[in-house]
Amino acid sequence: xxxxxxxxxxxxxxxxxxxxxxxxxxxxxxxxxxxxxxxxxxxxxxxxxxxxxxxxxxxxxxxxxxxxxxxxxxxxxxxxxxxxxxxxxxxxxxxxxxxxxxxxxxxxxxxxxxx
Amino acid sequence: xxxxxxxxxxxxxxxxxxxxxxxxxxxxxxxxxxxxxxxxxxxxxxxxxxxxxxxxxxxxxxxxxxxxxxxxxxxxxxxxxxxxxxxxxxxxxxxxxxxxxxxxxxxxxxxxxxx
Numbered sequence: 001x002x003x004x005x006x007x008x009x010x011x012x013x014x015x016x017x018x019x020x021x022x023x024x025x026x027x028x029x030x031x032x033x034x035x036x037x038x039x040x041x042x043x044x045x046x047x048x049x050x051x052x053x054x055x056x057x058x059x060x061x062x063x064x065x066x067x068x069x070x071x072x073x074x075x076x077x078x079x080x081x082x083x084x085x086x087x088x089x090x091x092x093x094x095x096x097x098x099x100x101x102x103x104x105x106x107x108x109x110x111x112x113x114x115x
Numbered sequence: 116x117x118x119x120x121x122x123x124x125x126x127x128x129x130x131x132x133x134x135x136x137x138x139x140x141x142x143x144x145x146x147x148x149x150x151x152x153x154x155x156x157x158x159x160x161x162x163x164x165x166x167x168x169x170x171x172x173x174x175x176x177x178x179x180x181x182x183x184x185x186x187x188x189x190x191x192x193x194x195x196x197x198x199x200x201x202x203x204x205x206x207x208x209x210x211x212x213x214x215x216x217x218x219x220x221x222x223x224x225x226x227x228x229x230x
Contacts, residue, residue: 004158043159043205043220091158103149104218106158 002026004107006092012113018080021110024073025094033104034067034077035091043091049075050097082114117142117208121221129229134178134193136224138206141187148189149207150180153223159205165189176200201228 005024013019025032033048047057052069060067064083069075079086089111093104122137140146147166151159163174170182176199180191189206206221 042222045218093158103161103164104159106151106160108156108158111156 004092004094004105006090006107006110008110009108010111010113012115013082014115015083016081018078019082019086019112019114021077021090021092021112023075023077023092023107025075025092026105027073029094029096029105030072031095031097031104032069032075033093033095034075035093035106036088037091037109038088046077084114087112087114117146117210117217117219119206119208119219119221121204121206121224123224124222125225125227127227127229128196130198131195134191134196134200134226136191136204136206136226138180138189138191138221139187140189140206140208142208142210144210147209147211148180148182149209149218150174150178150189150191151205151207153203153205155202162191162204196226196228198228198230201226 007022031050034046035043036046037043044059046059047067048055049069065079067077089109091106091109093106095102095104118141120139128134145167149164150162152162153159162178163172163180165172165182173179178193180189182189203223203225205223208219210217
């Protein structure tokens with residue numbers, strides 16, 4: 001039973017470069033979430049989708065961040081241009097929003113370092 | 116507005132002794148509550164969830180938690196710690212909204228297990 005799959009696991013790039021993080025949710029899940037985790041701020045929700053539609057992007061830090069979900073099995077989080085303060089671990093999670101408060105299932109994250 | 120307070124940022128126990136990780140929450144509505152565990156370089160894994168059924172909830176790996184509405188607490192316990200329990204633990208409260216379930220994460224408790 002495949003869980004949430006994120007790629008790449010690690011990304012190191014120079015500031016100013018475009019970064020694209022990828023996520024494949026669990027098959028059958030209809031909600032997808034992007035989080036950022038840092039020591040200073042803990043786990044922050046960036047954006048989430050229901051049925052491929054962005055519902056709440058109030059957590060997206062600034063216009064340099066964008067997220068898409070072109071279909072039910074794929075989502076991307078893009079940072080352009082990247083800055084050193086974007087360095088963090090980015091998690092994708094998915095859930096089935098049909099029952100009562102179904103738990104979210106997390107991928108193993110992408111560790112992003114912007115030099 | 117909902118919030119979660121994890122009272123201890125670090126807890127250290129000896130192998131074979133009981134574990135207690137404390138969590139208090141506030142919520143305007145009847146919340147659902149979760150405990151997640153995060154091992155190094157991994158995503159968050161669901162340990163257990165409370166969704167207004169039995170107040171004592173059993174999870175994986177021998178963990179359990181008791182929902183106490185009068186104390187607004189949802190403390191996580193385990194009778195006997197194992198070395199593999201060393202990880203970070205997050206208490207999470209969820210409220211159902213028309214736009215989707217909103218999760219609020221605690222700041223985490225890092226559990227160390229001494230041989």
